[in-house]
Amino acid sequence: MVVTIVGTGLIGGSIAIAMRDQGLANRIIGVESNTSHRQRALEIKLVDEMMDWEDAVRVSDLVVLSIPVNDTNQLLPRIMNLVDKQVVIDVGSTKDPVCLSVKGHPKRGRFVATHPMWGTEYSGPDAAIKGAFENKAVVICNREQSDGDAIELVESLYRSLGMHLLYMDSAAHDLHAAYVSHISHITSFALANTVLEKEKEEDAIFEMASAGFESTVRLAKSNPAMWVPIFMQNKENVLDVLNEHISQLRKFKSCLEKENYEYLQELIEHANGIRRILK
Amino acid sequence: MVVTIVGTGLIGGSIAIAMRDQGLANRIIGVESNTSHRQRALEIKLVDEMMDWEDAVRVSDLVVLSIPVNDTNQLLPRIMNLVDKQVVIDVGSTKDPVCLSVKGHPKRGRFVATHPMWGTEYSGPDAAIKGAFENKAVVICNREQSDGDAIELVESLYRSLGMHLLYMDSAAHDLHAAYVSHISHITSFALANTVLEKEKEEDAIFEMASAGFESTVRLAKSNPAMWVPIFMQNKENVLDVLNEHISQLRKFKSCLEKENYEYLQELIEHANGIRRILK
Numbered sequence: 213m214v215v216t217i218v219g220t221g222l223i224g225g226s227i228a229i230a231m232r233d234q235g236l237a238n239r240i241i242g243v244e245s246n247t248s249h250r251q252r253a254l255e256i257k258l259v260d261e262m263m264d265w266e267d268a269v270r271v272s273d274l275v276v277l278s279i280p281v282n283d284t285n286q287l288l289p290r291i292m293n294l295v296d297k298q299v300v301i302d303v304g305s306t307k308d309p310v311c312l313s314v315k316g317h318p319k320r321g322r323f324v325a326t327h328p329m330w331g332t333e334y335s336g337p338d339a340a341i342k343g344a345f346e347n348k349a350v351v352i353c354n355r356e357q358s359d360g361d362a363i364e365l366v367e368s369l370y371r372s373l374g375m376h377l378l379y380m381d382s383a384a385h386d387l388h389a390a391y392v393s394h395i396s397h398i399t400s401f402a403l404a405n406t407v408l409e410k411e412k413e414e415d416a417i418f419e420m421a422s423a424g425f426e427s428t429v430r431l432a433k434s435n436p437a438m439w440v441p442i443f444m445q446n447k448e449n450v451l452d453v454l455n456e457h458i459s460q461l462r463k464f465k466s467c468l469e470k471e472n473y474e475y476l477q478e479l480i481e482h483a484n485g486i487r488r489i490l491k
Numbered sequence: 492m493v494v495t496i497v498g499t500g501l502i503g504g505s506i507a508i509a510m511r512d513q514g515l516a517n518r519i520i521g522v523e524s525n526t527s528h529r530q531r532a533l534e535i536k537l538v539d540e541m542m543d544w545e546d547a548v549r550v551s552d553l554v555v556l557s558i559p560v561n562d563t564n565q566l567l568p569r570i571m572n573l574v575d576k577q578v579v580i581d582v583g584s585t586k587d588p589v590c591l592s593v594k595g596h597p598k599r600g601r602f603v604a605t606h607p608m609w610g611t612e613y614s615g616p617d618a619a620i621k622g623a624f625e626n627k628a629v630v631i632c633n634r635e636q637s638d639g640d641a642i643e644l645v646e647s648l649y650r651s652l653g654m655h656l657l658y659m660d661s662a663a664h665d666l667h668a669a670y671v672s673h674i675s676h677i678t679s680f681a682l683a684n685t686v687l688e689k690e691k692e693e694d695a696i697f698e699m700a701s702a703g704f705e706s707t708v709r710l711a712k713s714n715p716a717m718w719v720p721i722f723m724q725n726k727e728n729v730l731d732v733l734n735e736h737i738s739q740l741r742k743f744k745s746c747l748e749k750e751n752y753e754y755l756q757e758l759i760e761h762a763n764g765i766r767r768i769l770k
Contacts, residue, residue, distance in 0.1 A: 329701040349698055378698055391690045392699045396707040399678050401762035402739040408764050410735050411670045418768050419628055419657055420671045422608040426769055427706040428675040433766050436759035440752055447747050454744050456689050458737060460681040465733050468726050473719055480715035483680035485687050487712050489697050490705055 216268040216275045218243040218287070220253035222332060223303050224278030225340025227373075228258045233342065234372045241268045253337040269294045274365065277302040282441035285313040292319045299362045301326050305389055306445040307353040307382040321359035324366045325382060327351040327389070328375060333433040346374035353382040390449035395457060397431050397439060398450070404432035495547040495554045497522040497566070499532035501611060502582050503557030504619025506652075507537045512621065513651045520547045532616040548573045553644065556581040561720035564592040571598045578641045580605050584668055585724040586632040586661040600638035603645045604661060606630045606668070607654060612712040625653035632661040669728035674736060676710050676718060677729070683711035 215237040217224040224242075231237040242259030244250040250262050269275055269291055277284050277291075281304040291300055292314055301324045302310050314320050328350040332339060350370045355363055367377060380388070407429070411417055417425075443450055467476040494516040496503040503521075510516040521538030523529040529541050548554055548570050556563050556570075560583040570579055571593055580603045581589050593599050607629040611618060629649045634642055646656060659667070686708070690696055696704075722729055746755040 329699055331701065331703060348701065351699065380695075384695075388690070388692070388695045388699055391686050392696050392704045393701060395682065395685065396703050398740070398743050399682055400707055401759055402736060402743060403674065403678055404762040404765035405739045405742075405758065406674065406732060406736040407670050407768075408761065409739070410732065411667070413667070416659075416663075416667045417671050420608055420630065420667055421769065422610070422627065422672065424610060424675050424710055425671045427709060428679055429765055429769060430706060431703055432762040433769070434759075434763075436756050436763070439759060440756050443747060443755060444750075444752055447750075451744065451747050453685060453689065454740065454747070457681060457685040458740055458744065460684045460688070461677070461733065461737055461740070463684075464677050464681060465730065465737065468722060468730050468733070471723075471726075473723055476722065477715050477719050479684065480680055480713075480718060482687065483683040483711040484713075484715070486683040486708055489686075489693055490700065490708060490712070 213237050213273045214239045214241065214271055216241045216243060216263075216265075216272040217259060218265060218268075218275065218277045219279035220244045220249060220258050220337050220340075221278065222335050222339040223328070223330075224276060225253065225258045225337050226330075226342075226344035227276055227278065227303070227328075229340055229342050230345055230373045231369070236369060236372055237274075241272065243268050249337050256337060258337055258340060265291070266294060269298065272298055274298065274369075275300045277304075280304075280438050280441045281306050281310065281445055284310055285445075288313050288323070289317060292317050292323060295319045295322050298322060299324065299365050301366055303328055305393060305442045307351070307385045307389075309445045311354050311357070311382045320357055322362055324358045324362050325353040326366060326370070327353070327385065328370070328373075329393075333431050335435040335438065343374075345370075348375055349378050350375040351378045351380050351385055353380055353385050355379050386446050387449050390446055390453045394442060394446055394450050395453045397434055398443075398454060399457065400429055400431035401434075404429050492516050492552045493518045493520065493550055495520045495522060495542075495544075495551040496538060497544060497547075497554065497556045498558035499523045499528060499537050499616050499619075500557065501614050501618040502607070502609075503555060504532065504537045504616050505609075505621075505623035506555055506557065506582070506607075508619055508621050509624055509652045510648070515648060515651055520551065522547050528616050535616060537616055537619060544570070545573060548577065551577055553577065553648075554579045556583075559583075559717050559720045560585050560589065560724055563589055564724075567592050567602070568596060571596050571602060574598045574601050577601060578603065578644050580645055582607055584672060584721045586630070586664045586668075588724045590633050590636070590661045599636055601641055603637045603641050604632040605645060605649070606632070606664065607649070607652075608672075612709050614714040614717065622653075624649075627654055628657050629654040630657045630659050630664055632659055632664050634658050665725050666728050669725055669732045673721060673725055673729050674732045676713060677722075677733060678736065679708055679710035680713075683708050
């Protein structure tokens with residue numbers, strides 16, 4: 213199978229590594245607009261060659277779009293215009309807008325909307341790692357709008373990568389993604405800014421910071437080029453969750469101000485309920 | 492050396508394991524008010540025997556207080572009343588109130604206020620682990636108020652556990668701890684409550700939750716018996732940081748509401764500055 217990876221960074225690069233490891237691709241073409249990433253992806257052999265997207269799409273069996281979600285929505289309809297029997301997938305963190313971008317397209321059936329639930333706070337070709345997707349979930353959205361053979365290829369691909377498949381309506385996906393991913397990034401960015409704003413003694417943080425701090429703040433290293441478009445596209449859901457989150461924080465604030473430690477205890481006990489969800 | 496560990500849970504238990512591993516204690520006595528923890532700590536041999544605190548203090552060279560910080564402030568002055576040449580340390584997450592609790596005590600010099608910067612979201616004897624403190628920092632507060640030989644013993648102990656020593660005024664410690672530890676716990680508790688409140692489809696979270704979600708929410712599993720007293724004792728600092736954090740979150744909210752994506756980009760780029768602090 214000839215595979216094109218559009219965007220040879222963290223996710224696209226890790227998919228390239230996994231597909232090669234599994235013997236799923238005998239030729240991997242990269243499409244990359246960032247000059248230094250293009251060079252680096254070739255150097256570390258994430259891809260066999262680099263091409264323009266039009267040429268790459270024409271010679272491929274599978275096209276993987278792993279670029280910021282706003283770019284995906286621009287490029288996807290143009291790719292679909294060139295598609296004959298190829299299968300095209302995206303791997304973005306929002307799914308409703310991308311499905312809308314090709315709604316009613318004569319080749320809509322060749323597109324499969326997917327979201328592998330894996331990522332790190334790093335980006336670029338050097339962030340790509342082996343075994344990234346093993347034992348992780350992948351969400352496939354609006355399955356019924358894709359051709360049967362396209363779905364089969366994509367299911368088989370993700371299963372080969374060791375992933376378990378979830379099926380969801382794209383609107384439901386975007387709501388859940390706001391809860392399990394997007395809000396975590398906002399709280400982490402805001403926490404980093406809180407500390408950087410008020411705590412001028414960076415040495416003290418650096419030396420005292422423990423695993424707890426690191427785990428709540430590490431997502432704040434994430435790339436704005438990827439995250440701004442996600443927040444733009446999922447604005448309504450993210451705002452709903454963010455409003456609720458601010459109101460939950462205000463409850464903690466009020467407990468402290470009023471020295472209502474019984475209610476503080478209750479809030480923490482309620483939060484402990486997350487043990488039901490996180491093993 | 493005969494060592495008494497008051498509170499044989501996550502921290503006390505891990506100290507017992509480390510001291511035994513390093514051959515620093517030839518007898519470890521436990522003091523534990525929780526009946527099932529008392530039994531369990533003996534079963535898994537965290538300690539050699541259990542005693543009442545008065546008897547244990549009398550026969551010990553070193554007493555380690557690893558109980559909730561409010562209990563520490565109650566018990567520490569009573570322990571100091573019994574102390575002759577023994578060294579007493581606490582390991583709590585607030586340092587100013589505990590120092591205040593023995594201020595002017597005739598035996599103040601035998602006490603060393605410490606905070607090993609390590610913990611997990613779990614508690615009890617079974618949460619204790621081997622090698623917990625290796626390559627972590629420990630803060631020693633108000634060093635000048637402790638006797639020279641007491642400081643030497645404690646420094647040598649923590650160095651044997653593989654820790655690097657920081658020295659700080661207790662008030663400065665509590666301010667920094669609000670930033671690098673206490674606020675992370677509040678955001679995590681509030682994030683858990685946000686998700687539990689609004690997202691009724693727990694199965695969807697469970698299946699989609701990825702490493703990013705887990706890392707920002709895992710601290711929400713933490714024990715309220717430990718954390719309510721910390722927030723009580725560090726109320727002013729925690730409120731300052733919490734107010735700043737809510738105001739930072741409101742900036743993200745305002746960007747989304749006003750579709751001001753340039754400022755959103757700036758906020759995220761600013762947050763990326765945390766890379767300077769977290770390797």
